[in-house]
Amino acid sequence: MEITFDGGKVVTAHINGHIIRTDQALEDGGENSAPSPYELFLASIGTCAGINVKSFCNQREISTDNIKLIQHAEYDKQTGLPTNFKIEIQLPSDFPEKYKEAVISAAQFCKVKKTLASNPKFEIITSLK
Numbered sequence: 001m002e003i004t005f006d007g008g009k010v011v012t013a014h015i016n017g018h019i020i021r022t023d024q025a026l027e028d029g030g031e032n033s034a035p036s037p038y039e040l041f042l043a044s045i046g047t048c049a050g051i052n053v054k055s056f057c058n059q060r061e062i063s064t065d066n067i068k069l070i071q072h073a074e075y076d077k078q079t080g081l082p083t084n085f086k087i088e089i090q091l092p093s094d095f096p097e098k099y100k101e102a103v104i105s106a107a108q109f110c111k112v113k114k115t116l117a118s119n120p121k122f123e124i125i126t127s128l129k
Contacts, residue, residue: 001013001014001015002014002015006021008023008030008031009023009024009028009029009030009031010022010023010030010031010033010034011023011037020040021033021034022034022035022036022037022040023035023036024036042071042073044112045071045085045087045110045112045113045116046069046071046087048110048111048112048113049069049071049087049107049108049110049113050069050107052106052107052108052109052110053067053069053089053103053106053107055106056099056102056103056106057103060096060099062095062096062099066091066092067089067090067091067092067095068089068090069087069088069089069090069107070087070088070090071085071086071087071088072085072086072087072088073085073086074086087107089103089104089107091103
């Protein structure tokens with residue numbers, strides 16, 4: 001992954017042929033032209049759980065047209081960091097009862113969630129070109 005600076009507060013990730021732009025909110029000096037890096041981080045949690053729910057349903061030929069995930073976070077008032085994430089899987093009334101617990105288990109297989117739970121270390125270095 002390569003990260004570039006593209007004017008103003010825009011920071012862009014280039015990964016596997018994809019371009020993911022980020023910006024900052026107006027109140028943080030950006031133009032709000034794209035999600036902030038932190039918003040993308042939050043979205044990665046929900047979309048990761050979402051793809052697992054979708055795969056689970058697709059394997060069982062269950063329509064996902066009326067399924068929605070709602071993500072909430074609780075934050076520590078002192079640090080401003082999240083202390084708890086809650087993902088609510090809203091299922092249609094005709095969703096098969098026998099799969100309700102299993103769809104929760106499927107969402108829990110999210111690799112983003114597992115990565116956070118493993119408490120990875122971060123190493124940041126400099127180099128000269």
